């Protein structure tokens with residue numbers, strides 16, 4: 018039996034199934050997702066085979082990374098590299114990536130949780146049944162400092178692939194000629210139980226170079242919260258019964274960028290201003306400006322605002338600096354705490370700064386325990402991005418039972434990492450910039 022020593026009234030006190038019971042039959046499913054490389058690329062020997070995830074997708078793109086598991090943060094991905102089919106060598110994107118907190122404040126002010134550093138997220142890693150990693154491989158994870166020392170090993174890390182529909186479509190010169198490709202993704206995920214909730218932490222690496230990070234909350238609503246008596250809940254029982262207390266899930270991701278293998282990266286913010294048509298103009302105009310972010314920043318999302326992290330090392334074949342753009346997903350920003358007030362933080366890398374709130378590492382006296390305190394004017398030469406995506410959970414009848422997964426997250430989109438669409442078919446490879454017809 019997995020030990021749960023949270024001991025809070027709102028939290029489940031025991032997990033139903035034993036690890037031993039779940040382990041039976043949890044063997045590798047057919048069709049391993051972790052393919053061996055066909056050729057022998059000059060892969061950096063930065064982790065042993067057991068901690069390496071490598072996948073060449075059917076469309077030719079290869080993703081590779083190392084993983085390890087931390088006691089509180091759970092899964093950590095390191096040295097994440099992207100190799101489009103037209104590139105000779107892998108292109109490093111991230112030095113490390115992981116969750117940095119799930120902050121859960123209740124609307125009635127009765128309680129708030131830091132699920133990673135205060136409620137056992139990392140310890141709550143769950144065994145996965147083979148069927149929930151379709152076509153993939155479930156790796157065994159040793160949970161460090163396991164609360165249940167007899168059961169530190171969990172079949173808890175799924176790597177698999179999935180189709181995502183059209184990567185592109187373009188009509189050719191004749192009616193019968195269609196350029197189209199069905200996109201493929203590498204998926205890496207874990208399930209972590211915290212109290213009555215189960216969080217699916219999913220990392221999706223697409224063959225077009227995009228990375229999508231999402232957390233899905235499922236499991237059960239906490240029955241201990243069916244007591245909202247002050248209009249801050251929603252009745253989920255018959256009639257006016259069982260008012261589930263509303264609350265927020267504020268998820269933070271921590272991304273340590275290392276574009277082209279170099280930690281020295283630049284950050285830029287873009288804003289657009291739309292103005293009315295000029296005197297003789299046909300239409301409104303839009304002016305987009307670039308602001309270099311040279312000092313640490315607590316950034317707020319805004320209409321037509323976006324950020325990118327730019328390589329200082331690598332350029333694509335068009336001589337454009339490689340970069341990755343932050344593409345936030347839907348969010349309900351929670352203004353209740355200093356660290357949840359902003360959508361993204363860029364801080365200068367500091368090893369002790371690991372969690373967006375309730376940071377467990379020692380950064381010295383007066384350093385503060387949350388990410389907002391670390392935005393204090395330092396020059397930004399080695400940026401760490403902290404992305405805050407909030408979800409205000411007002412329960413509904415459909416949340417029982419089990420609770421349907423509700424997702425929150427964001428994307429990193431490649432911007433000028435390759436000179437063209439990385440999935441361009443050979444027949445269109447000359448269509449870069451002004452199309453030159455004829456020979």
Ligand SMILES: [Cu+2]
Nearest residue numbers: 234264266410
């Ligand atoms: Cu919830």
